[in-house]
Amino acid sequence: MESNQTNYFESYEDLEIHRLMLEDESRNKAYKDAIMNNKSYLKDKTVMDVGCGTGILSIFCAQAGAKKVYAVEASNLANLAKEIVKENNFENVIEVIHSKVEDVSLPNNIKVDVIVSEWMGFYLLHEGMLDSVLVARDKFLKDDGQMFPESATIYIAPCSVPTLYQKWDNLHGISMSLFAKHLRESRYNKPEIMHIQSKDLLASETALCWINLKEDTASDLDSYSIQHVAAISKNGSYQGLCVWFKCTFPNITNDGDASQVRLDTSPNSLPTHWKQAVIVLPQAQEVEEGEPIAFQLDMIRDQLDKRRYNLELTLLDPEVVEHPLPCTCHMTKCILTKAVLEQHAEKTIVEVNSNSQKDSILIEEDIDDEDSSSSIYGED
Known part of the structure; x- marks a missing residue:
């Protein structure tokens, strides 16, 4: 387990990972808008940034008027964060702490007013660091403190995956459908991280789970399960199940022009570096508008590596599974x-x-x- 933890933190020393995050406009804008929309609340407040990386979120908080920001970073990137903080003239406000948050002690056991963190991994929880954020919450956050973000929801919807199916039907006049079949089978043991276009969604999304960052515990994150019947919204080819997430930020003072800020990684939003996760079916199923498809999705924390999750999709018979009310299937x-x-x-x-x-x-x-x-x- 210690080796897994070490590899996890060392992976975040790769500047290419941070380049992708820093170039993610949806990510950066959501955090900046959420922080700046609450400037009057953040003014003269104490903030903790869990997993600060390059320190960009800490700097947003300092720009919003926070009097003190504890920027906690477990990897050696903490050294770069210190230089970036100095480059932006906030070294008197932001203190970079090179440590795992679980090992941090603040002077005089003070509590913070806000915890900000970009903790999300693929399909929200996989390779994420939410457990560490919850440790920081329980250890350092005031009873009336705020979490940025404050909640998150995982959504799922059936979809087509043309890049793994139709693309290979005619490659320079040659059929490669057999190659595509073996390609899909080789990838069936893990979800594909890829961009899905909104036109390739075949039904309305449904929520797998909702996470309350102010109240949920680490054990609440161990597993999620849903059994669902989706009514197909248009004729198409059912080739996979698409998984994405949305995060919601608190709207305490609404100092800005925007309403409550949400970071949306769905196919209907601007692309993010998280993309979407797709559980690809080994065989496509042609479906018609109004046709019901039933499935069960289980998302379970890996017992050997607590930062990883396993997804298990089971296809069910819509004739015997209970349908939602109302259901729009035929x-x-x-x-x-x-x-x-x-x-x-x-x-x-x-x-x-x-x-x-x-x-x-x-x-x-x-x-x-x-x-x-x-x-x-x-x-x-």
Whole structure:
């Protein structure tokens, strides 16, 4: 386990990794907007940046008016972070601590007002450092302190993967479909990290899990599971399951022009360095609009390496799995259920509107009576 930890931290000494993160405009903008939108809250506050890397988030906090920032970095990149902090003239505000956050002790056991961290890994948790962030929260954050981000959600949706299927049907006039079949089988034991276009999503997304960074514990992160039936939104080829995440930041003072900031890594957003994770099916399945597809996805922490997660996709029979309510698939039971729900909703709306009109009439009559009585008493 110690070897895995050492390799993990050493991997973050690779400047190429940080180049990718620093060039990720969606990532940088989300953090900067979230911090600057809360400038009046951050002013004169104490902040801890867990896994500060090059120190960019610490500098954002200093620019927002934080009086002290503890920038904690376990890898040797801490030495570069110190130089970057000095380059930006914030060495009197930002203190870079070269240590794992689990081993950090702050002077006089002080507590911080804010913990900021870019801890996310592929499909949010894989190779991430959320456990360390939760340790920092429990050890250093004030009871009324804030987490940046404060929550995160993992989403999933069935998709097509044309780069691993159709691309090989005709390569310079030659069919390479057999090669593509073996290629997919060789990659079936781990998810593909790749960009999926929004047009290749075949159904609406559903949430695998929601993580509350202010309350969840490390044991809460051990496993997640969902059994789901998705109604296909268009004709296409079902070739994989796409996984991505969104992070939400607190909106404490809303000093900026934007509303609550979200970092979105979905196929419908601008590309990020996290891309999306795709569990590729060994065989494609042609599907039609309205057709139901059922599956179970289990996401389980690896027992040997706590920073890694294993994804297991099980294809299920939509005839025997319970469907969500309402379900938009074309199965007769779902069509009938949807019709009943819609009728009930329409009836409820009519009743509410009718009751509102009656209440309005009664109120007007009461007012008329009071006005009439006042007039009579006035004449006396």
